[in-house]
Structures are given as C-alpha cells and as structure tokens.
Amino acid sequence: MRPRLKGIAWERVGDELRLVYDPRDQLILTDPDGTVEKLIGLLGEGGRTVAELADELSLDEADVRGAVAAFDAERLLEDGDRLGLLEPADAERYFSNLAFFESFSGLDRSREDLQRRLRAAHVLVLGTGGLNSNTIPHLAGLGVGAMTLLDRDTVEPRNFARQYLYRQDDIGARKVERAAAWVRAFDPAIEVEAIDADVAGPEQLAALIRRIGPDVVASGIDRPNRIDLWVNEACVRHGVPFVRGGISVTTGTVWSVNPGVSACRACVPADPSNPDDFPDPDDPALASAIAANRLFVSRPTVNRGIGPVAGLLGAFGAFEVLRYLTGFEPPAYAGRPLTIDFAHGCATSQDEWPRDPDCPICGGR
Structure with a gap:
C-alpha cells in the first residue's frame, strides 16, 4: 500500500494547518513544528509506503501509520497501488465518473475500483x-x-x-x-x-x-x-x-x-x-x-x-x-x-x- 493524498488544498495559519477537499468541510490540524505539513507534502507526491514515509520523516512507523489511518478516516487518501490500472482510453471515457468517485474512495477502495464494479x-x-x-x-x-x-x-x-x-x-x-x-x-x-x-x-x-x-x-x-x-x-x-x-x-x-x-x-x-x-x-x-x-x-x-x-x-x-x-x-x-x-x-x-x-x-x- 502506498497512500496518496487526494486533490486537497491546504494552508498554514500560525501553528495550524487548514485542509479543504470539499468546501463544505475543512480539517484544522495543530502543527507547530511543521511535521504534519511535511507528511502531507509527501502524501501528495504519493509513491511511498508507510515505512518509507516514516524513514523520510525520521518518525516511528507506528506513529505514521496512525496518522495515515486518521487521514483515511477523513476520506482524504487513496491507495496509489490501486490507481493507474485502467487503460488510457477507459480513464478518458470515465474521467468524470472517476472524479466523482474520488470523493467516496479510501485506502480500502479506489475510484477505479468503483468504476470496475460498474463495468x-x-x-x-x-x-x-x-x-x-x-x-x-x-x-x-x-x-x-x-x-x-x-x-x-x-x-x-x-x-x-x-x-x-x-x-x-x-x-x-x-x-x-x-x-x-x-x-x-x-x-x-x-x-x-x-x-x-x-x-x-x-x-x-x-x-x-x-x-x-x-x-x-x-x-x-x-x-x-x-x-x-x-x-x-x-x-x-x-x-x-x-x-x-x-x-x-x-x-x-x-x-x-x-x-x-x-x-x-x-x-x-x-x-x-x-x-x-x-x-x-x-x-x-x-x-x-x-x-x-x-x-x-x-x-x-x-x-x-x-x-x-x-x-x-x-x-x-x-x-x-x-x-x-x-x-x-x-x-x-x-x-x-x-x-x-x-x-x-x-x-x-x-x-x-x-x-x-x-x-x-x-x-x-
């Protein structure tokens, strides 16, 4: 599993981070030393396992796993290993479907998984x-x-x-x-x-x-x-x-x-x-x-x-x-x-x- 951040915007306000995926919701996180922001940046890039994330951040793997689980509970992550598996023509055909399903995906099911269920x-x-x-x-x-x-x-x-x-x-x-x-x-x-x-x-x-x-x-x-x-x-x-x-x-x-x-x-x-x-x-x-x-x-x-x-x-x-x-x-x-x-x-x-x-x-x- 390689957790990847969805299309989320965030900003720093003092010691806090404001994350927004859907404009009707926002997540406020305390981050005085910038560690959470660094994690968010790495998750946005994707392609890393939890162990690799922990190694880059010099953190305990259990702590990173807990943070990933918390982000997933807010439906802010997908598993990068479950993405990019559709043929290019299908990705184009179902572009809007996949964008809609992103809102309901998580580490347990990607937007592409939901589209495959339909097919x-x-x-x-x-x-x-x-x-x-x-x-x-x-x-x-x-x-x-x-x-x-x-x-x-x-x-x-x-x-x-x-x-x-x-x-x-x-x-x-x-x-x-x-x-x-x-x-x-x-x-x-x-x-x-x-x-x-x-x-x-x-x-x-x-x-x-x-x-x-x-x-x-x-x-x-x-x-x-x-x-x-x-x-x-x-x-x-x-x-x-x-x-x-x-x-x-x-x-x-x-x-x-x-x-x-x-x-x-x-x-x-x-x-x-x-x-x-x-x-x-x-x-x-x-x-x-x-x-x-x-x-x-x-x-x-x-x-x-x-x-x-x-x-x-x-x-x-x-x-x-x-x-x-x-x-x-x-x-x-x-x-x-x-x-x-x-x-x-x-x-x-x-x-x-x-x-x-x-x-x-x-x-x-």
Whole structure:
C-alpha cells in the first residue's frame, strides 16, 4: 500500500494547518513544528509506503501509520497501488465518473475500483418507457457493463413528451429494440439483450432472474396492478435489489427493496385501492383514505409524466441503482420511499416502511 493524498488544498495559519477537499468541510490540524505539513507534502507526491514515509520523516512507523489511518478516516487518501490500472482510453471515457468517485474512495477502495464494479455489473431493466427511458442513459453513461431490457410496447407520438431514447422515425417500432439499439450506438462496449415480452407473473420474472443473474432490477412497469408485488417476490426470493419509481397525479415516488435488510413491498400496509384488503376498517381516517383511493382508481388512467418529471425520477432511480452496484454509499430509499411533490416546488420527504416479521415474502429472511 502506498497512500496518496487526494486533490486537497491546504494552508498554514500560525501553528495550524487548514485542509479543504470539499468546501463544505475543512480539517484544522495543530502543527507547530511543521511535521504534519511535511507528511502531507509527501502524501501528495504519493509513491511511498508507510515505512518509507516514516524513514523520510525520521518518525516511528507506528506513529505514521496512525496518522495515515486518521487521514483515511477523513476520506482524504487513496491507495496509489490501486490507481493507474485502467487503460488510457477507459480513464478518458470515465474521467468524470472517476472524479466523482474520488470523493467516496479510501485506502480500502479506489475510484477505479468503483468504476470496475460498474463495468462488471448487470442490470435488468423492466420497461423502457417514461421512467426507464431516462434511467437507461444514466446507466449507460455510468458504464454499466450489461443490461437486459424488457418491454412490450411500440413507440407512439405521445411518448415524445418524456421518452428521449426514441425518434420520429421510430414510431411504430418496438420500444425495446430501439432502446437496445440506442445503448449499442452510445457505447458498443455495453452488452445489451432486448426481450420483447409482457410480464405474466412472479414465476416468469424468477426464471428470468435465474437465467441472467442481474445485480439489480430497475422497474418502471405500471401494469398489471400487482406488478410491483410480482417483481418484489421474484427479487426477494433471489436476493436481488429492486429499484422502482413512479408518479401519481402530482406526486412522484422512488423506492427500493434490499432483500434481507429492508422491508419489502409486501410488508407495506395493504393497498387502499383494493376493497378485499380492508373489508371493515375501523379507523375513520383510514376509511376515508380508502374511499378516496377507490374513487381515484375508478377513473381512466392518465399518464401525467412530462419530461422533467420522468427525468427527475429516472435520475433518482439511477442514483439508487448506482448505490447498490458500487456501494459508494448505502441505499437511500430501501424501505424508505422518497416522495417528490411536484405541486409544491418539488419538495421531498421520506417515510419508513415498517418491516413485517410475518411477511410471507421476506419474514423468514
């Protein structure tokens, strides 16, 4: 291991050093004799082991090791031995990705390690319409190595309000084929499989998951009504994280299921739109909510997902997929749905799904 300082600025103020990597944070260190500043300078040059650093500074190796551990705890270091391993073309292709990942790297994982995790990843994308037509380009830009796309629809003129994968010449074409062609044209290194099919039930999804072995499932399918429960069951049974986004009138939601860790979709209180789930509610507020939802679902479904709405939900969903694939930070929406209020300045909030120990899908995990 050869610890190397990240792109950090520092200055001396009397007997103290001020270090800044992110302008919202700063680290103040006492350094009356300049030893810490010398260490920082050597770490900035990189290429030295802890023993070599100690030798140049005439310090005990244990003391230098402790200082390196303290800097690493502040996420100010990377292991130089884990850097510079990408091919020059890949380093250029993922330049911005690597700069972003630098903020979340450390001695245990470099920015290049996080990028390699993406290149080795496989995402199953259910639906290539409004939501995922915005998620797919983000995944391609990040450098996800393989995608399996599933959709059953054709491109229609009404899609152009929010689905930018498609062109006028694509009208009447099968969406999944055109979406796959877009990915291949964007980055030929990404392996893409297109599946032109509907989703018939959890067994079909389970068979698909077993065949392709995805690392994450990103779903944007709205029909049939129980589709989320089907995807949830297949993913939880096979231990595959599941990311979902959608819109209801003026409210957008993004959530995920981390099997064995978070509550799953089947843990959520029953669907207020389904009369069979609440035969005789005693809570007046709940009864009122159920009545409102029953009225709402009795109306014809209208897709209100304009471009900025689909783009915002697709970006939040892609970020959650990124968390699962790289581990740069823990999943943010696992059992904690993010709600976006498009009628009030896109204000966001989060609620907690209580985990049901008796859940028929995840209760025994």
